[in-house]
Amino acid sequence: xxxxxxxxxxxxxxxxxxxxxxxxxxxxxxxxxxxxxxxxxxxxxxxxxxxxxxxxxxxxxxxxxxxxxxxxxxxxxxxxxxxxxxxxxxxxxxxxxxxxxxxxxxxxxxxxxxxxxxxxxxxxxxxxxxxxxxxxxxxxxxxxxxxxxxxxxxxxxxxxxxxxxxxxxxxxxxxxxxxxxxxxxxxxxxxxxxxxxxxxxxxxxxxxxxxxxxxxxxxxxxxxxxxxxxxxxxxxxxxxxxxxxxxxxxxxxxxxxxxxxxxxxxxxxxxxxxxxxxxxxxxxxxxxxxxxxxxxxxxxxxxxxxxxxxxxxxxxxxxxxxxxxxxxxxxxxxxxxxxxxxxxxxxxxxxxxxxxxxxxxxxxxxxxxxxxxxxxxxxxxxxxxxxxxxxxxxxxxxxxxxxxxxxxxxxxxxxxxxxxxxxxxxxxxxxxxxxxxxxxxxxxxxxxxxxxxxxxxxx
Numbered sequence: 001x002x003x004x005x006x007x008x009x010x011x012x013x014x015x016x017x018x019x020x021x022x023x024x025x026x027x028x029x030x031x032x033x034x035x036x037x038x039x040x041x042x043x044x045x046x047x048x049x050x051x052x053x054x055x056x057x058x059x060x061x062x063x064x065x066x067x068x069x070x071x072x073x074x075x076x077x078x079x080x081x082x083x084x085x086x087x088x089x090x091x092x093x094x095x096x097x098x099x100x101x102x103x104x105x106x107x108x109x110x111x112x113x114x115x116x117x118x119x120x121x122x123x124x125x126x127x128x129x130x131x132x133x134x135x136x137x138x139x140x141x142x143x144x145x146x147x148x149x150x151x152x153x154x155x156x157x158x159x160x161x162x163x164x165x166x167x168x169x170x171x172x173x174x175x176x177x178x179x180x181x182x183x184x185x186x187x188x189x190x191x192x193x194x195x196x197x198x199x200x201x202x203x204x205x206x207x208x209x210x211x212x213x214x215x216x217x218x219x220x221x222x223x224x225x226x227x228x229x230x231x232x233x234x235x236x237x238x239x240x241x242x243x244x245x246x247x248x249x250x251x252x253x254x255x256x257x258x259x260x261x262x263x264x265x266x267x268x269x270x271x272x273x274x275x276x277x278x279x280x281x282x283x284x285x286x287x288x289x290x291x292x293x294x295x296x297x298x299x300x301x302x303x304x305x306x307x308x309x310x311x312x313x314x315x316x317x318x319x320x321x322x323x324x325x326x327x328x329x330x331x332x333x334x335x336x337x338x339x340x341x342x343x344x345x346x347x348x349x350x351x352x353x354x355x356x357x358x359x360x361x362x363x364x365x366x367x368x369x370x371x372x373x374x375x376x377x378x379x380x381x382x383x384x385x386x387x388x389x390x391x392x393x394x395x396x397x398x399x400x401x402x403x404x405x406x407x408x409x410x411x412x413x414x415x416x417x418x419x420x421x422x423x424x425x426x427x428x429x430x431x432x433x434x435x436x437x438x439x440x441x442x443x444x445x446x447x448x449x450x451x452x453x454x455x456x457x458x459x
Contacts, residue, residue, distance in 0.1 A: 022266070023270075036106070076382055100287055102232075213284070230321075232313050234277060234310075236308070237307070237312070261278065267291035373430060379417075395437055397429050399424045403419065
């Protein structure tokens with residue numbers, strides 16, 4: 001049980017060990033490679049796709065503007081964002097309860113970039129795991145210098161490209177284009193940010209690597225809380241595999257039979273975090289499936305069935321039970337469905353133009369003449385569309401009088417306007433000291449755009 005007290009990427013003194021995982025080329029690797037590269041293509045393309053005249057995905061925190069598939073979200077929509085994050089968290093919990101850490105192995109950007117891009121570049125330039133180890137431990141020869149220089153130059157270029165895309169999501173492609181086509185001195189803050197992001201990505205993928213998954217990311221630690229014997233994870237079939245032993249054709253017939261595991265150690269050699277999957281589910285396992293491909297290859301060579309290491313649960317291995325819809329899964333699923341329903345409702349009922357009206361603080365009412373009562377209101381209109389709007393305010397049984405001379409309120413696309421206005425109502429039409437009112441905003445064509453409720457104070 002020593003493996004429970006140690007981490008594969010650290011030596012006995014606590015120093016970081018360089019991982020040299022062997023390359024695999026099995027069915028699952030090819031599927032994961034195709035899926036991961038599709039995600040990378042989407043990541044690089046999304047900022048440059050226009051939907052409804054907007055960048056497909058934009059998360060501009062500084063300007064508090066967010067665009068998701070052409071729909072613009074402002075700080076007023078924060079409740080939708082919070083609900084979406086809560087829904088995503090419940091989804092991750094449910095997914096982990098059922099399928100373990102499969103997200104880490106197949107869709108996490110850290111794994112996708114490291115295993116499918118940076119690690120491939122390393123194999124291409126420096127060779128396989130053994131060649132890399134010999135190169136790093138050897139003297140600084142001409143070959144070592146040019147290989148290291150070439151590798152880290154490409155790493156820096158890829159990191160620089162990722163940093164540019166990252167900025168495109170944060171500030172928009174228009175600002176990024178200005179940085180690319182103009183002098184860096186014209187946008188010093190953006191340029192410095194680009195260099196910082198480039199350095200961060202380079203350090204993570206060239207040096208820090210697996211430690212991100214083990215030390216920084218909390219997801220692995222959640223497994224101990226979320227997983228149970230029914231969860232589907234990358235698992236070693238110890239019932240079929242034990243006892244382990246090398247194959248020996250000359251063994252006498254009286255020798256106790258061995259399991260299918262021939263103790264070749266290939267599953268350990270291909271693991272990017274240096275664990276032995278035969279010891280069971282561990283914090284470091286990111287479900288990358290490299291051990292499955294490696295073991296299947298060995299099983300084919302020795303004439304044994306595949307899937308000695310596979311996606312399965314502890315119950316599936318020990319009791320041959322398939323995945324069942326348990327009460328725990330049902331509870332999480334119910335919560336997730338409710339959250340999705342609530343999120344869908346808020347998205348469908350979301351207004352493209354929002355108007356907030358409230359009576360000015362410190363003032364109750366005024367009497368401009370003996371027949372009329374007036375209240376002063378503050379108004380804020382947020383236009384989430386790309387079109388400029390000219391709005392006129394109306395209220396039933398009352399008159400709206402703007403503080404400014406303009407009777408129309410102009411709001412540019414994606415803009416916000418704050419102003420004030422009076423509502424005047426005849427005394428004969430007032431039947432309570434506090435009357436509820438609905439303020440309606442119409443465009444130049446007389447179409448109702450939005451409305452808001454407020455109250456009217458009177459004697």
